[in-house]
Amino acid sequence: MDVFANAGAWIGYYWEIISGWLLEASGPGQKLLLMALAVVLFVVVMGGILLAVDKPKRIPNWLVATGFVGPALLFVAFGLVYPALRTMYTSLFARNSDDFIGLDNYIRAFSENEFQIVLRNTAMWVILVPLVATLFGLIYAVLVDRTRFEKIAKTLMFLPMSISLVGASIIWRFMYEYRAVLLDADGNPRNNQTGLINQVLVWIGLEPQQFLINSPWNNLFLIAVMIWIQAGFAMTILSAAIKAIPDDIVEAARLDGLKGMQMFRYITVPSIRPALVVVLTTIAMTTLKVFDIVRTMTNGNFGTSVVANEFYDQSFRLGDAGLGAALAVILFVLVIPLVVYNVRQMRLAEEIR
Amino acid sequence: MISRRSRGASAAAVGGFAALALTLAACTPPPSDDDTAGDDGDFEVAEGCEAFEQYGDLSGTEVNLYTSITAPEDQPHIDSYDQFEECTGATINYEGSREFEAQLPVRIQAGNAPDVAYIPQPGLLNTLVTDFPDAIVPVGDLAAENVDSYYSEAWRGYGTVDDTFYATPLGANVKSFVWYSPSMFADAGYEIPETWDELIALSDQIVAEGGTPWCAGIGSGDATGWPATDWLEDVMLRTAGPDVYDQWVNHEIPFNDPAVAEALETVGSILKNEEYVNAGFGGVSSIATTEFTDAGFPILDGECWMHRQASFYQANWGEAQEGVTVAEDGDVFAFYFPSESTDSQPLLGGGEFVAAFDERPEVQAFQAFLTSPEWVNAKIPLAPGWVSANSEQDTSLYESPIDALSAELLADTSREFRFDASDLMPGAVGAGSFWTEMVNWIANDKPDNEVLDAIEASWP
Numbered sequence: 001m002d003v004f005a006n007a008g009a010w011i012g013y014y015w016e017i018i019s020g021w022l023l024e025a026s027g028p029g030q031k032l033l034l035m036a037l038a039v040v041l042f043v044v045v046m047g048g049i050l051l052a053v054d055k056p057k058r059i060p061n062w063l064v065a066t067g068f069v070g071p072a073l074l075f076v077a078f079g080l081v082y083p084a085l086r087t088m089y090t091s092l093f094a095r096n097s098d099d100f101i102g103l104d105n106y107i108r109a110f111s112e113n114e115f116q117i118v119l120r121n122t123a124m125w126v127i128l129v130p131l132v133a134t135l136f137g138l139i140y141a142v143l144v145d146r147t148r149f150e151k152i153a154k155t156l157m158f159l160p161m162s163i164s165l166v167g168a169s170i171i172w173r174f175m176y177e178y179r180a181v182l183l184d185a186d187g188n189p190r191n192n193q194t195g196l197i198n199q200v201l202v203w204i205g206l207e208p209q210q211f212l213i214n215s216p217w218n219n220l221f222l223i224a225v226m227i228w229i230q231a232g233f234a235m236t237i238l239s240a241a242i243k244a245i246p247d248d249i250v251e252a253a254r255l256d257g258l259k260g261m262q263m264f265r266y267i268t269v270p271s272i273r274p275a276l277v278v279v280l281t282t283i284a285m286t287t288l289k290v291f292d293i294v295r296t297m298t299n300g301n302f303g304t305s306v307v308a309n310e311f312y313d314q315s316f317r318l319g320d321a322g323l324g325a326a327l328a329v330i331l332f333v334l335v336i337p338l339v340v341y342n343v344r345q346m347r348l349a350e351e352i353r
Numbered sequence: 354m355i356s357r358r359s360r361g362a363s364a365a366a367v368g369g370f371a372a373l374a375l376t377l378a379a380c381t382p383p384p385s386d387d388d389t390a391g392d393d394g395d396f397e398v399a400e401g402c403e404a405f406e407q408y409g410d411l412s413g414t415e416v417n418l419y420t421s422i423t424a425p426e427d428q429p430h431i432d433s434y435d436q437f438e439e440c441t442g443a444t445i446n447y448e449g450s451r452e453f454e455a456q457l458p459v460r461i462q463a464g465n466a467p468d469v470a471y472i473p474q475p476g477l478l479n480t481l482v483t484d485f486p487d488a489i490v491p492v493g494d495l496a497a498e499n500v501d502s503y504y505s506e507a508w509r510g511y512g513t514v515d516d517t518f519y520a521t522p523l524g525a526n527v528k529s530f531v532w533y534s535p536s537m538f539a540d541a542g543y544e545i546p547e548t549w550d551e552l553i554a555l556s557d558q559i560v561a562e563g564g565t566p567w568c569a570g571i572g573s574g575d576a577t578g579w580p581a582t583d584w585l586e587d588v589m590l591r592t593a594g595p596d597v598y599d600q601w602v603n604h605e606i607p608f609n610d611p612a613v614a615e616a617l618e619t620v621g622s623i624l625k626n627e628e629y630v631n632a633g634f635g636g637v638s639s640i641a642t643t644e645f646t647d648a649g650f651p652i653l654d655g656e657c658w659m660h661r662q663a664s665f666y667q668a669n670w671g672e673a674q675e676g677v678t679v680a681e682d683g684d685v686f687a688f689y690f691p692s693e694s695t696d697s698q699p700l701l702g703g704g705e706f707v708a709a710f711d712e713r714p715e716v717q718a719f720q721a722f723l724t725s726p727e728w729v730n731a732k733i734p735l736a737p738g739w740v741s742a743n744s745e746q747d748t749s750l751y752e753s754p755i756d757a758l759s760a761e762l763l764a765d766t767s768r769e770f771r772f773d774a775s776d777l778m779p780g781a782v783g784a785g786s787f788w789t790e791m792v793n794w795i796a797n798d799k800p801d802n803e804v805l806d807a808i809e810a811s812w813p
Contacts, residue, residue: 096484177642178635178639178642179634179635179639180631180634180635180636182633182656210635210639212642213638213642213796213797299575299577300789301577301641301789301793302792302793302796302797316454316458316459317454317575317780317784317785318780318784318785319480319484
């Protein structure tokens with residue numbers, strides 16, 4: 001037995017030396033050597049894979065399939081399926097304890113006033129953002145289509161997409177910022193607004209507004225940020241779809257006497273219907289998961305919380321893992337139909353093409 | 354065919370040789386470096402390291418420290434461990450995270466707990482001990498002795514859960530301060546109010562002379578609302594007294610008790626009085642959107658007269674303008690938030706605590722070091738705005754007069770010191786509903802009783 005223990009110790013001993021040498025290079029010489037070693041290792045492994053792929057006759061089909069699908073399946077199983085099941089399991093327990101409470105967390109999430117506001121807000125987001133963003137994107141795409149400024153106009157519209165949600169939220173928080181109007185002895189304002197929108201309101205003679213506080217309207221001002229970002233995405237996809245409408249259809253319609261709105265109504269929209277559905281559902285899914293905007297702009301205060309934000313708060317800040325998990329499951333259940341519909345539409349769109 | 358066979362043969366040869374080498378090697382154990390370690394006590398003590406002798410030789414060891422303090426405030430902390438590292442040979446790996454409160458439980462749950470963590474609230478300590486009973490190691494003998502000799506019993510109490518002493522005190526701060534501009538007060542001929550009635554009389558006088566006396570802001574990102582809870586706690590200490598305050602903290606009286614309602618109403622008589630607030634920012638609701646870091650700045654513009662905020666607010670003045678001096682004869686200073694009479698002057702404060710998650714000697718030594726006067730006196734000159742409640746500290750080291758004043762108030766035993774209530778309450782209240790409901794109270798004018806009922810209902 002001692003022999004085995006010693007052997008194990010020796011392996012550990014050498015392993016420590018080798019790993020120390022590999023991981024803690026002392027100078028440029030050793031680093032270059034390590035690089036060369038890594039390159040050689042890469043060539044050997046890749047060569048091995050290529051050789052193996054070169055001789056497919058000997059390897060049974062199921063092995064090849066497992067080789068390709070296996071790692072992906074493993075990742076999905078451990079990274080997605082297991083956490084999902086675990087979350088559902090946790091959602092049936094009180095706080096962080098082992099007290100099984102059945103569906104109480106779900107009942108709380110649907111019955112308590114505070115969470116009903118959260119669900120109402122999420123509904124507002126999911127209905128408004130996809131519809132308005134897609135509408136803006138569509139109108140914009142049709143208007144700039146084949147005009148002289150098309151490229152610049154489209155770039156401008158697409159720019160917000162490249163800003164992170166947190167960055168966009170900070171920008172918009174500045175836009176909405178509010179200062180009371182202070183009057184000097186003559187009754188003239190003696191201070192400037194720090195928020196652009198309120199300054200514009202003051203210029204045209206209106207009272208500045210507390211955009212982020214007055215519930216439920218403040219939700220609309222948060223939603224505006226998401227629309228600002230997503231309209232560019234909708235515009236890009238829809239514009240491409242419009243360009244893909246075959247010229248002969250357009251020409252035939254024109255010969256039949258269709259003009260302007262009619263053309264839009266009877267030719268453009270039906271032709272790009274699959275693209276429209278994909279855009280709508282994709283934006284809806286993004287919106288359901290919205291977290292960054294709410295967290296950055298109001299932190300869920302003033303009645304603006306949404307499910308994802310509330311889930312984070314409950315799980316990590318308030319230490320109620322059970323309720324947090326229940327909210328996550330609710331979000332999951334709400335997303336599923338959208339995903340299913342989206343995937344089917346994408347498949348339909350591909351078949352048509 | 355020939356080549357394949359020979360390749361196989363050579364592979365077998367290599368394998369056989371490796372196996373043989375291993376078998377031979379297996380007869381003797383590998384060289385070990387255990388012999389060099391483990392001779393504590395018998396090492397050379399370097400010059401100036403006498404106070405560190407008790408920790409033993411810790412060379413080559415590492416302590417992973419996890420805190421909520423991030424750049425640039427982290428540097429004074431990192432620098433304050435220098436002597437410990439030099440004298441004992443241990444290395445302190447500092448890691449600060451803004452998501453500390455959310456991440457620490459996650460790390461504990463994942464079996465990846467740090468060695469030492471700075472816990473910003475006793476309430477969080479309580480939650481951690483309840484949720485993960487074996488994660489935090491009770492305070493070792495050396496550190497416990499230090500705490501007993503250098504700190505008042507109350508401080509040990511804040512780090513104790515169910516009679517087990519889990520966390521040692523680190524820093525302290527005083528919250529019962531009202532910031533003002535000494536020069537503005539002098540020009541207007543105002544006296545510093547010493548009682549609550551004088552404070553209200555002064556506020557009314559400022560209103561009568563066309564000014565707005567108070568400015569406030571409770572915005573604080575993730576933690577929006579906490580400055581409003583401090584207001585309520587400070588007033589509660591004054592209207593209900595320290596004993597009722599303790600009952601309130603421990604939930605021996607409900608959160609919607611008439612005593613709390615009275616305190617909230619008193620806070621409302623200032624914070625929800627449109628004539629009193631919110632100087633330089635707008636009306637009452639603008640308190641909710643004003644960041645607490647900026648809330649006192651109108652004092653510098655002459656817009657605002659008074660701003661109730663803790664001692665650590667001094668660090669913010671430099672952000673507003675270059676060269677603002679914080680002193681009794683400078684641009685800004687703070688006076689004690691008055692109580693109903695000068696006979697009883699309770700003090701609201703807060704502090705951080707150190708919890709250890711491992712029993713290794715270097716971890717225990719580091720925790721003990723943080724309770725020692727050596728560390729406190731090394732830390733004080735490094736960072737203005739940081740105050741200790743250690744009784745052996747050298748108060749002459751405080752460069753900032755407000756820090757010196759805070760240390761003096763903390764040391765004054767005639768004042769009843771009480772710890773920030775929201776920091777002591779369970780997380781669901783102290784870092785949850787108490788914050789959000791105070792935000793609703795200010796932003797949406799939610800009635801007092803509904804606010805208190807909602808917080809009471811959320812008590813776990």
